[in-house]
Amino acid sequence: MTEKKKDNLTKVMDxxxxxxxxxxxxxxCPGCGLELLLRFIPQVMGNDIVITGTPSCSAxxxxxxxxxxxxxxSYFGTLMTGAAANATGLAxxxxxxxxxxxxxxxxGDGTAADIGFGNLSGAAERNExxxxxxxxxEGYMNTGIQKSGTTPFGATTTTTPFGSASKGKNLRRMNxxxxxxxxxxxxxxxxxxxxxxxxxxxxxxxxxxxxRGFAFLHVFxxxxxxxxxxxxxxxxxxxxxxxxxxxxxxEAENGKIRMTKTVKKPKPVSxxxxxxxxxxxxxxxxxxxxxxxxxxxxxxxxxLSLLEGECRxxxxxxx
Amino acid sequence: xxSNKYFKHEGxxxxxxDPLMCSDTGDWRTKxxxxxxxxxxxxxFCAIYCPIQVMEMVxxxxxxxxxxxxxxxxxxxxxxxxxxxxMMPEGDFKK
Amino acid sequence: MIxxxxxxxxxxxxxGNAAAAIAAKLARPDVVAAYPITPQTEVIExxxxxxxxxxxxxxxxxxxxxxxxxxxxxxxSLAGGRVFTATSSWGLVFxxxxxxxxxxxxxxxxxxxxNRETPGIIAVSSGQQDMISTRDAGWIFLIxxxxxxxxxxxxxxxxxxxxxxIQVPVMVHYDGFYLSYLSEGVDVPIQEDVxxxxxxxxxxxxxxxLVPGGRLGCGSHGILGGYLExxxxxxxxxxxxxxxxxxxxxxxxxxxxxxxxxxxxxxxxDDADVVLVGSGSMCGTIKSVIDEKREEGxxxxxxxxxxxxxxxxxxxxKALKGKKAIGVVDRSLCFGFKGGxxxxxxxxxxxxxxxxxxxxxxxxxxNTDITKINVATMIDTTCDLAAGKNVREVTWVSYPEAxxxxxx
Numbered sequence: 001m002t003e004k005k006k007d008n009l010t011k012v013m014d015x016x017x018x019x020x021x022x023x024x025x026x027x028x029c030p031g032c033g034l035e036l037l038l039r040f041i042p043q044v045m046g047n048d049i050v051i052t053g054t055p056s057c058s059a060x061x062x063x064x065x066x067x068x069x070x071x072x073x074s075y076f077g078t079l080m081t082g083a084a085a086n087a088t089g090l091a092x093x094x095x096x097x098x099x100x101x102x103x104x105x106x107x108g109d110g111t112a113a114d115i116g117f118g119n120l121s122g123a124a125e126r127n128e129x130x131x132x133x134x135x136x137x138e139g140y141m142n143t144g145i146q147k148s149g150t151t152p153f154g155a156t157t158t159t160t161p162f163g164s165a166s167k168g169k170n171l172r173r174m175n176x177x178x179x180x181x182x183x184x185x186x187x188x189x190x191x192x193x194x195x196x197x198x199x200x201x202x203x204x205x206x207x208x209x210x211x212r213g214f215a216f217l218h219v220f221x222x223x224x225x226x227x228x229x230x231x232x233x234x235x236x237x238x239x240x241x242x243x244x245x246x247x248x249x250x251e252a253e254n255g256k257i258r259m260t261k262t263v264k265k266p267k268p269v270s271x272x273x274x275x276x277x278x279x280x281x282x283x284x285x286x287x288x289x290x291x292x293x294x295x296x297x298x299x300x301x302x303x304l305s306l307l308e309g310e311c312r313x314x315x316x317x318x319x
Numbered sequence: 320x321x322s323n324k325y326f327k328h329e330g331x332x333x334x335x336x337d338p339l340m341c342s343d344t345g346d347w348r349t350k351x352x353x354x355x356x357x358x359x360x361x362x363x364f365c366a367i368y369c370p371i372q373v374m375e376m377v378x379x380x381x382x383x384x385x386x387x388x389x390x391x392x393x394x395x396x397x398x399x400x401x402x403x404x405x406m407m408p409e410g411d412f413k414k
Numbered sequence: 415m416i417x418x419x420x421x422x423x424x425x426x427x428x429x430g431n432a433a434a435a436i437a438a439k440l441a442r443p444d445v446v447a448a449y450p451i452t453p454q455t456e457v458i459e460x461x462x463x464x465x466x467x468x469x470x471x472x473x474x475x476x477x478x479x480x481x482x483x484x485x486x487x488x489x490x491s492l493a494g495g496r497v498f499t500a501t502s503s504w505g506l507v508f509x510x511x512x513x514x515x516x517x518x519x520x521x522x523x524x525x526x527x528x529n530r531e532t533p534g535i536i537a538v539s540s541g542q543q544d545m546i547s548t549r550d551a552g553w554i555f556l557i558x559x560x561x562x563x564x565x566x567x568x569x570x571x572x573x574x575x576x577x578x579x580i581q582v583p584v585m586v587h588y589d590g591f592y593l594s595y596l597s598e599g600v601d602v603p604i605q606e607d608v609x610x611x612x613x614x615x616x617x618x619x620x621x622x623x624l625v626p627g628g629r630l631g632c633g634s635h636g637i638l639g640g641y642l643e644x645x646x647x648x649x650x651x652x653x654x655x656x657x658x659x660x661x662x663x664x665x666x667x668x669x670x671x672x673x674x675x676x677x678x679x680x681x682x683x684d685d686a687d688v689v690l691v692g693s694g695s696m697c698g699t700i701k702s703v704i705d706e707k708r709e710e711g712x713x714x715x716x717x718x719x720x721x722x723x724x725x726x727x728x729x730x731x732k733a734l735k736g737k738k739a740i741g742v743v744d745r746s747l748c749f750g751f752k753g754g755x756x757x758x759x760x761x762x763x764x765x766x767x768x769x770x771x772x773x774x775x776x777x778x779x780x781n782t783d784i785t786k787i788n789v790a791t792m793i794d795t796t797c798d799l800a801a802g803k804n805v806r807e808v809t810w811v812s813y814p815e816a817x818x819x820x821x822x
Contacts, residue, residue, distance in 0.1 A: 005361035006379055012367045020372050024388040025342035028370065031392035035370040043372075048627035052489075064333025064634035065340065066325040072335040074626055076492065077633025078519075082485025082512050085477060089445060089489030089497075090624070092473040096444045096495065101626045119485070122478030196367055224392075232393030232406075235368050321647040325640030328622040329581050329647055330492075330520035333634035 015200035016043040021072040026061045031231025033193050033221035033238070034058060034135050040196065041104065041133070042073060044203045049073060049102045052087050054080040054116070056108040057142040057223075058135070080111040084123040084132060091130040102207060103130035110140045112218075113149035113176045124183035127213035131206045134176060134216075137223040145226040149174045152246075153290050155278045157226075162281045172293045177218035178301065181252035185214040189251035189260070192220040194238035198249055198260055205251070220247045228277025240272040245298045250305065257305040269294050344371070348391030350406040356381045358403035365395035365404060423603045423670070430561040430593030433600050434500060434526045434586070435460035437568035439470050440608040441524070444495035447475035447486040451505040452538055453590035454528040458500060472498075480505035484512035484523075491521040491583075492632050494623035496572070499523065502590055503530035503544045510548065516583050517552030519632060520648065522575035522621070523583040526568060529694065529745070530590040531779060540591045541779035542694065542746040545722070546755050548585075552648055554655050555723040558588040559679075559697045561600045566672060567720075569608060573662045578618040580658055582651050587722075589695040589745070591781065596695075603670055611669050652724040659721060677726035679718040680733050682708065686715025688796040689734060691756065692743040693719040696777075696784040700743075703789040714793050719756065727763050736768045738800035741792050745778040752808045771799050777811035788812065 021042050028035035034057055042049060051073050053062030061070045063077035078086050087105035094101040112120055112134035120132060139157050140146040146159040152173045156162045160169040181188040187209030191199040199219065206215035222229070222237040229237055241247035242261060246269055249261040269291045273279035282290070327334060352365075359381035366374035366382055373385040374395060384395065396404040428436070435457045438446065446465075448458040464470035473490075477483045480501050487497035501509065506527050516523055531541035545555065556571060558564040564586065571584040588594065624632050636644045660676035667673035681701050683689065692700050697718045704714045717733050719726065734740055744754020751758045753774030764772060775792050778784040788811045799805045810816035 008360045008362045010363045010367055013363055016367075023339040023341040024371065024373060024385065025344040026371075027342060027344075030347060030370075030390035031394060032370050036368065036372075039370070039372050050624065050626050053633075064335075064631050065637050066634060066640035067327050067333055068337060068340045069333040069335040069631055069634070070340050072339070072629050073631070074624055074628050075631035075633070076489055076624055077631065078485070078489070079511050079515055082481055085447075085482035085485035086489040088475060088477075088482070089447065089486035089491075089495075090493050092475060092486070093445050093490035093493045093495040094626070096473045097493075099626065118478060119482040122482055125478070126476070193368070230393070232397040234370070234392070234394055235398055321643060321650050323643075325636070325638070325643045326634070326647075329651070330622065331518065331632060331634045331636060331644055332622050333631045335629040335631070 012196045012200065015197070018043050018046050021047050022061070023070045026070050028057070028061065029225045029231070031224040031234045033223065033234050034137065036193055037135055037219055037221050040199065041203060044200045045102060045104070045207055047073060049104045050076065050090060051104045051106050052076040052078065052083060052090070054078060054083050054107055054111050055142070056080070056110065057137070058106060058108065059142070062106070080107070080115045082119055083107050083111050083116045084119040087130045087132070088123050088128045091128055095129060102210065105130055105132045107132070107134055108141070109134055109136040109138060109150040109176070110148045113174060121183065124180060124185050124214045124216065127185060129210055129213055131210050131215045131217065134218050135221040136176070136218060137221050137226065139226060141223050141226040150176060153293055154282045154286050156281065157278070167286050168278070168281065175297055177216070180216040180218070181255055181257060183214070184255040185216060186212040187215040187251070187253055189216070190218045190220070190247065190249055192238040192242060192247055192249065194235050194242060195249060195261060202251060229275050233275055237272070237275055240267070240275065243267050244269045244272045244294065246272050246294050248298060248301060250301060256310065257301065259305055343387070344390050345387045348389060349409050350391045350393060351386065351409050351412060352384050352389065352391070352393070352395050352404050353407050354381060354383055355403045358401050360401055362400060364398045364400060368394050368398045370394065422607070423601050425599045426602050427597050428561065428600050429456065429595055429597050430558070430564045430588050431456035431528070431595070432460055433561045433565040434568055435464070436602055437565040438498040439464050440603065440605060441496065441498065441569060441572050441612065443472050443498040445473045445475065445487060445490035446498045447477050447483040448499045448501070449477050449480045449483050449505060451480070451502045453530060453594040454500050454502040454505070454526070456594070457526060457528070480509040481512055484509035484516060487523050488512060488516040488519065488521045491523050492519055492624050494625070496576070497523050498525070500526045500528070502528040503532050506544045506548060507532055513548055513551045513553065517648070518644070520581045521583055522581050524568065524571045524575050524586070525583070526564070526586045526588070528590040528594045529587050537780065539779070539781040540589055540745070542587065543779070545587050546746045546748070549723055549755070552582070553723060554582050554584040554652065554721070556584060556586050556721055557693045557719060558586060558593065559695060559718060561593060561596065561598050562672070563674065564588050564593060565600055565602065566666065566670070569611060570659070570662050570666055572612055573615065574655060574659055576615050577658055578621060580651050580655050581621055582648070582655060587694065592695040607669050611666065655724055656721070656726060656728070674720055677721040677729040678733060679720055681716040681718065683715035683717060683733055685713055687713040687738045688741070688793065688800050689715045689717055689737045690741045690743055690789070690792060690796065691717045691719065691760065693722065693756065694745065696743060696745065699784055699786055700789050703786050703793065707790070707793055712793065712797060725759055730760065731763055731766050734767050734770060737770045739796045740770050740772045741775055741796035742772065743775045743777060743784070743792060747776065747779070773799055773805055774808045775811050776808065782812040
């Protein structure tokens with residue numbers, strides 16, 4: 001009986017080779033996607049990573065209080081403006097000193113797409129040897145749900161409220177991951193929490209790619225509190241984001257894009273938005289704008305993934 | 320010299336060689352996941368998707384939540400392919 | 415300044431910027447990150463060339479902005495590295511958040527700041543306003559008078575910043591456009607001597623370092639009394655820096671044959687009745703005017719501030735006590751106060767000066783030269799003050815219109 005049951009065990013378990021370095025009781029909201037991601041990363045990549053964190057939802061847990069910590073990882077807690085530069089300084093010093101290292105620069109979309117984008121881009125341009133992970137909850141959640149560059153069209157936040165003169169966010173979101181792939185870095189990818197095997201593979205690929213330079217991972221991490229969906233729906237929201245092509249899963253090696261999960265018959269984006277209160281006010285016409293934006297991004301991605309020829313790093317940059 | 324009462328180092332360093340901080344997040348729960356051992360096929364989806372990673376393997380036969388820390392989000396129940404987990408009001412368990 | 419001739423070192427005619435770059439090279443930093451800005455650019459150009467030539471074995475990070483320069487060296491420093499960066503003016507202001515963070519994290523960074531104005535409109539001109547805008551960041555500030563002192567202070571700064579008892583970042587300031595581009599003879603020490611000077615740091619306990627798998631984290635929230643404890647530790651370290659710098663200056667003399675007297679340099683102060691308090695490149699001019707005035711029988715002296723943060727109040731009080739009149743020359747403004755910043759700060763200790771009278775001179779900002787004529791005017795005015803004449807509290811030396819308008 002037991003043997004038979006063991007065969008059922010999800011293969012994701014095989015990726016969890018290391019201990020969860022976090023204390024069991026930490027202050028993330030029930031159903032928080034970020035908490036799952038944060039516990040998942042070191043279980044896959046190892047506990048010897050150095051993780052950097054900035055003011056964000058992750059800060060109350062990543063950063064300690066006085067002499068005490070919530071986890072056993074080495075961490076560097078600092079400012080949103082310079083997160084990628086901090087990671088650069090760490091990785092470069094370790095390289096100079098011959099210290100084996102995996103520096104993971106872990107930031108929300110506010111740091112990655114907005115206030116810290118300049119130095120993220122700079123670090124990517126210089127092909128700095130570390131891994132940058134953006135957990136994207138589409139806004140400034142820790143300060144109380146404000147709009148960011150990745151907040152999608154139509155979403156209400158406290159700085160893009162719905163009203164007679166506003167549909168919520170009246171602008172479209174940026175595509176951060178594509179922007180990063182365009183830096184021609186060794187590795188860029190998107191991932192989310194419904195597809196943990198895909199996420200695990202990409203974490204390991206990023207760790208490998210880091211030997212050749214900059215690796216970027218954009219992880220879609222829904223926020224139950226800020227978006228308004230039931231805590232049990234976190235994974236379902238991720239799943240539907242993938243199935244509607246709202247958040248397609250792909251990877252780019254040296255700038256060459258490849259879909260890691262192709263959705264044969266994508267569902268309308270409304271099957272995704274219907275779970276989430278921040279879209280609840282949108283009319284059919286408004287939803288069509290969001291749908292068009294999703295289609296537009298997918299079209300761009302699809303076109304890039306069809307480009308023929310092989311992208312290779314110049315020989316001098318190969319390890 | 321200043322004291323080292325709150326910090327052991329000159330700067331803002333924390334040291335996880337000391338016991339980790341830990342909150343009683345189990346107290347937050349309004350609903351409790353209850354696992355039907357017979358229905359459980361030991362696929363582990365509840366465990367991998369649990370944000371707190373508190374679904375523990377029991378005798379390599381079924382999973383059971385660590386109720387000291389389970390926040391009661393209900394992801395395990397939602398993601399269970401066999402509907403083997405039900406979320407029961409916490410009040411039902413109080414004496 | 416006492417100078418002994420060193421056989422092994424070499425006199426080179428170089429700019430202040432080159433002196434800073436050479437000093438950085440001699441200190442053998444692990445990581446250098448910097449971004450160009452006038453008038454600092456030559457520093458990172460020279461370092462880049464040293465690096466390209468294989469003369470400098472460091473990780474050189476050509477960042478996309480000053481904010482990243484400070485963030486990169488902060489992290490590298492807390493990981494255990496020796497670091498260097500350089501900036502000026504708007505660059506300094508652009509890294510302001512990281513400057514505060516680096517100080518709070520007690521990252522022993524050494525940075526040169528080539529002083530330049532920071533007005534509301536873009537202006538490429540001299541002045542120490544950038545320094546003043548960061549004076550309460552929790553850094554140690556040292557100010558160089560000439561190109562030689564630029565080199566000497568950078569080397570001394572490493573001993574101070576990285577000292578186990580201090581662990582506070584140090585900024586070495588020197589006047590942009592004057593020292594940055596001025597070429598003069600600089601005694602460049604040999605590598606072995608610099609290594610010897612800095613080797614003292616290796617005998618000290620290791621500072622806390624961020625190591626992969628080391629179970630330590632940097633950037634922990636200070637809560638309850640923890641925050642106060644960190645701040646008090648920082649303030650205490652700043653206080654300790656005064657005596658430490660005095661000692662480093664002595665040890666520097668033993669190896670390199672040059673001493674400046676530590677926190678302040680006193681020039682013809684022993685029997686002086688009137689004193690100018692100054693800092694930076696103006697001090698050379700002041701010294702020569704004092705020599706001339708002395709020949710006229712005016713007992714004038716100079717108190718040069720080498721350290722500005724921590725404020726060397728004890729050393730200044732000791733040197734100034736009992737003088738008849740003191741004129742403080744500021745190359746910057748203290749908005750909301752009429753007098754200059756150093757004047758305003760020194761005023762806090764007026765009651766400890768034994769009755770010395772004080773006045774403020776504002777000069778040398780916006781590319782106005784602090785000429786010998788200007789200095790003579792300052793000394794004359796200070797003499798008038800000593801003689802009990804009615805003298806304005808604040809004089810904008812190169813802008814007589816300020817006085818005519820009758821505002822200040």
